[in-house]
Amino acid sequence: MKTLIEIRRDLHRIPELGFQEVKTQNYLLEQISALPQERLTIIQWKTGIVVKIKGMQGKKTIGWRTDIDGLPITEATGLPFQSEHEEKMHACGHDVHMTVALGLLRKLVDNPVNDHVVLIFQPAEEGPGGALPMREWLKQEYPELVPEQIYAFHIAPEYPVGTVATRPGLLFANTSELFIDLVGKEGHAAFPHQAKDMSIAAATLLLQLQTIVSRSVNPMDPAVLTIGKMSSGTVQNIISGQARLEGTIRTMDAATMTTIKQKIESFCHAAEIAFDCDIRIDYGSSYYQVKNDETLANDFISFAKRDPSTTAIVCDAAMTGEDFGYFLQEIPGVLFWAGVESPFGLHHAKLNPNEAVIDYLVPFIDSYFRALSNK
Numbered sequence: 402m403k404t405l406i407e408i409r410r411d412l413h414r415i416p417e418l419g420f421q422e423v424k425t426q427n428y429l430l431e432q433i434s435a436l437p438q439e440r441l442t443i444i445q446w447k448t449g450i451v452v453k454i455k456g457m458q459g460k461k462t463i464g465w466r467t468d469i470d471g472l473p474i475t476e477a478t479g480l481p482f483q484s485e486h487e488e489k490m491h492a493c494g495h496d497v498h499m500t501v502a503l504g505l506l507r508k509l510v511d512n513p514v515n516d517h518v519v520l521i522f523q524p525a526e527e528g529p530g531g532a533l534p535m536r537e538w539l540k541q542e543y544p545e546l547v548p549e550q551i552y553a554f555h556i557a558p559e560y561p562v563g564t565v566a567t568r569p570g571l572l573f574a575n576t577s578e579l580f581i582d583l584v585g586k587e588g589h590a591a592f593p594h595q596a597k598d599m600s601i602a603a604a605t606l607l608l609q610l611q612t613i614v615s616r617s618v619n620p621m622d623p624a625v626l627t628i629g630k631m632s633s634g635t636v637q638n639i640i641s642g643q644a645r646l647e648g649t650i651r652t653m654d655a656a657t658m659t660t661i662k663q664k665i666e667s668f669c670h671a672a673e674i675a676f677d678c679d680i681r682i683d684y685g686s687s688y689y690q691v692k693n694d695e696t697l698a699n700d701f702i703s704f705a706k707r708d709p710s711t712t713a714i715v716c717d718a719a720m721t722g723e724d725f726g727y728f729l730q731e732i733p734g735v736l737f738w739a740g741v742e743s744p745f746g747l748h749h750a751k752l753n754p755n756e757a758v759i760d761y762l763v764p765f766i767d768s769y770f771r772a773l774s775n776k
């Protein structure tokens with residue numbers, strides 16, 4: 402049987418984007434089917450998997466969710482087990498998340514807890530979002546597998562291994578992707594009056610969009626509008642006829658998302674008139690906020706504070722997005738950060754989480770599930 406570190410490295414080599422996680426799913430199924438099967442129910446959904454471990458008494462069902470997809474990033478860690486997939490990388494730690502889930506599964510198979518446990522291996526967290534359709538499928542097709550409580554973790558590069566951090570209530574933001582396509586008229590650089598320059602339109606629009614949070618949102622209401630990518634033009638002496646802005650909107654209040662989208666639409670409409678062009682807005686995928694159950698989060702923090710190998714922190718909310726919010730929308734539960742002490746942040750091409758988190762976290766979660774299950 403492979404060690405958990407070997408598994409993490411195998412998974413790290415094969416990152417796949419949302420709903421394309423075919424190799425990942427096969428690998429996970431191989432690991433799951435190598436275990437004693439007596440207590441297991443295994444169901445596949447698209448590229449995801451649900452595994453139920455039958456409890457000794459089964460009074461309730463506790464859920465654990467891991468995401469399984471990678472990102473469209475070219476890895477630059479230089480690690481011997483670096484990604485074998487061009488322009489794809491586990492740069493958000495989902496390889497570590499999956500390995501911890503498999504480690505927990507091994508523990509629960511060896512020594513089942515009183516309650517049933519359902520492990521959810523969910524595709525497409527980075528986009529377009531697997532949590533909402535997977536939740537709906539589970540409710541519809543296997544209502545008996547919908548857990549009464551659900552938990553998940555996310556690696557946190559800023560904390561050392563052995564630190565967990567979370568908070569009761571709102572933890573992560575509402576998010577929406579943002580794609581804006583501008584179509585004007587290409588032309589020779591020497592005859593600008595005959596063209597409709599989309600570089601100028603996109604640059605102007607970009608600066609205008611940056612006034613929305615500072616001038617249309619209550620300063621006491623946190624919001625972010627980031628344009629992470631801007632592309633335009635073909636060569637140096639041709640006026641660009643097409644441009645594209647790609648970004649993300651983050652808000653703590655769902656109503657503020659609507660306000661920001663309305664202002665984006667107004668600025669785009671104004672730019673269409675000012676620059677005599679066509680502009681199309683696509684909001685891509687959007688995620689519901691991550692809101693921890695107050696009681697369960699307090700219980701989790703108290704448990705972590707009592708654990709001698711853990712430093713427990715009550716952290717601030719962050720403008721991060723996570724589609725685990727859709728599970729928490731209907732099922733009480735907790736998302737927490739777990740430290741992996743990396744100088745490079747999430748989504749960085751050099752992110753290299755400290756693998757020691759796996760051997761720390763698996764027994765920690767196992768003992769938490771035992772405590773929950775004995776209640």
Ligand SMILES: CC(=O)N[C@@H](CCC[C@H](N)C(=O)O)C(=O)O
Pocket residue numbers: 493526527528555576577578648649650686688720721722723747748
């Ligand atoms: C934990 C994490 O890094 N999550 C991502 C989620 C991205 C959602 C979507 N693709 C967007 O950009 O809005 C994050 O960037 O926070």
